[in-house]
Amino acid sequence: MKPEMNHKLHFRTAVYQTPFHPRTSALNVLNEWHRWKDYTTADAYFDETLEYAAIRNACAVFDLTPMTKHRITGPDALAFLNRLVTRDVAKIKPGRVGYCVWCDDNGQVIDDGTIFHLRPGDYRLCSQERQLDWLARSARGFDVSIVEDTHDVAALAFQGPTTCAVLKKMGLAGVEKLTPFGIGFFPFAGGELMVSRTGFTGDLGYELWIEPGRALALWDALFAAGADHGIRPMGTHALEVSRIEAGFVQAGVDFLPADAAVRIDRTRSPFELDLGRLVDFTKPVFTGRRALLEEQRRGSRYRLVKLDVEGNKLARSSYIYDRARNVVGTVTSAVWSPAAKTNIALASLKMPWGRPGDELWAEIYYQRELQWAKVMARCRVIEGAFFDPPRRRATPPADF
């Protein structure tokens, strides 16, 4: 196997612009950017609250191009992926997408991502972090080709209740038949547009994948079709709110990638991230399996919980205390949820805390005119998602 990184002259560019940059820069009236995996990316375009509102009430477009992408092919592609990730990839049929995590030998999560089974034996793996090194090491002994093709695939996340209607209007015949995690291919501008019913918002939504030369045509077609459906560009701030509402974890935020950790107790296993459903011990081997079996036997150290935090102060990075005022964990992500109309948080707690009904308190520091104040806020453990609208799953989606 031979992993490849295209565009070997990458060092000549300090920061990339995505193929959508001519459009995104024109729309970014706030001129707020940050660097995401070496691409310049909009924090917000015009108003993050309104951008969020578009996700939940109309439709919003997010430039997903910087997401690290790999194309995985070859006779052993499936065997390789199955040894890499904890879930059974054989169950991800052609035309389907699966969320997955992969671990080191200690059963600690290195990263999470999505596996797209594009066509039989032809896979795309998207990851949060750069993974080529680990993939190359994991590929030894397999007849598989791994190409990091982040630069060769332009991608948009298109999320919100009116997305399906817009795509239909754009001429994607039959797009309404895609079920969640389904993939469809559509002719577009003389080429092929791939559409997956996936996303990071917990709402109805799609992700659109196209070769970079057709990126602007896609953007223009989308905005033309969406004009009457409230289409808006959205930046990472709005996405972050919807991501936490959906209860999705993020590498580097809710867990430390195992290969970046120095201290052994800083990493988390899939069980400790509430992702035990992604671990399939019926597979005879995958990296981390032995350690995870042992963890099942001995018990986990941590639990990731969703918290409903009383009051109106954000519990960002707060310590969580038990009734006896012992620190039992910390908040990893926190936000005011406009959809749930409450303060929500993801928190990593030491076992056994985090059971439904446990009495937990968040220690929140906040500033009032440069003066710090502190409040202890009661937290309630939530089972299930903070926000999970039926339209997320409905097929065909309702027309708006």
Add this chain to the structure above:
Amino acid sequence: MTDVQPANKRRDDKVVIIGAGHNGLVCAAYLARAGREVVVLEAAAQPGGAAVTREFAPGFRVSACAHLLYLLDAQVSRDLALESHGLKMARSNLRTVALAADGGHIVHAGGKVESGPVSPADRAALADYHARLQRFARVMGKQHNRRPPRIGGGDRSDLLGAALLGLDIRLLGRDDMREFLRIAGINVYDVLEETFESPLLKGTLALDAVLGTNLGPRSNNSVLTLLHRMSGTAGGDYGAVALPAGGMGTVTAALAAAAQKSGATLRCSSPVARITLEGDRVSGVQLESGETIAAGTVVSNADPARTLLQLLGARHLETGFAERVRHIRSRGTAAKLHLALDGLPEFTGLDGALLGERLVIAPDPVYVEHAFDHSKYGTASPEPVLEIVMPSVHDRSFSPQGKHVLSAIVQYAPHDAGAGADARRGEFLERILGVLGKYSPGLRRQIVATELLLPADIEREFRITGGHWHHGELALDRFLMLRPVPGAAQYAMPLDGLYLCGAGCHPGGGVMGSAGGNAARAVLAAGSTA
């Protein structure tokens, strides 16, 4: 999610052992004695692995790889009653003759200089040095039969193992303990420089440290390998060497007899193609012939890289572990030279009565280091170092009447195979004969037949990755609980039912049998917890 099976649960009493090297045979003997059904599958036509005696020219026999015995585990010898199976020494406590081209040879044994141009200071220093290294080697020897402690596991026997090692070092006393800790990780060159004057003496002692390693005297770790070499008493005492009667083949023939007498089945000419799996554990092996043999336990005497990456396959291991195995350093540097001679050779200025001793060509430590330099870049030493024995002097079974056999370990040999290997072998042979000619000008005319095994040849004939003496470099990062790789130091591999028993495991290479015995104990311990 399925329910959890306890690790190492025994489902089948049968044990397949891949390889009838001496460690495989020791393991087989112990397991068979404990009542397990054992089948040993050896690729070669005869058992013994790198410890065999075979013909290399019509009428001439030689210990084909290992030729001196010094590490053989005393407990193994006793337990398996090897003497009753024919093991006997032709000579123990061989002297070492440090050859000098001008005839000013130094003869020493057991820390005592018997003859040669050595100052009184050096004589005293050698006695001290030898006695001290023997005390250190004894500490090393005590670890041979212990399961290496696992770090961080919190297992009581692991803690005990670690504590015992610590205690052994403490019991050396304050001065020795300090010295042990000072030199264990450094290089032999520095130690020799601070101890001796005579270049010839230092050169010979340096050779002992680097035999079988990819180290020069100035490489760190070369004290560790020296202590390892000295850590057995089979040669007569710690650091002494012996010649078994009939050569190394006698050792492994005795082991094979002991194993078979205990009920183990030995099948030669049966190369294993792969280790088979059922779910997440081993189910047996498949031979190159296609035949499959089912077994709940598979113990491999083949080296760790070969076992795990070839016979099993990286895809059946977790990524990090497979990577650690891939990084085992197994670049062999030792070649083996066998000369059939039509008479006893003469060495300038050497009393013929000493021809049966261990003759060493390593005139000074810098010479040894220069010989090593070339191996770093994959080429052969222009002036190699040699450890020579002539077993036919003691034992008439090696050669026709009046003829003799010279067996030499030669370093540093080119380790690459492939195109041009024969040309390189011819070139290296010329260099070796050139060096030998400086000490024994008439030798070349006495040669009737020659065999030179380069590491690539050893790899092919004995199926040892890289032709490496220890099945993988013996170094501080690959020692005790770190051998063969961290996470697999206790003979059981991270795949249920699979064990290693060869030189790649603790305590390392050399004809010793400790790894085989320890592996058998690990298999039995796992079985008894089922």
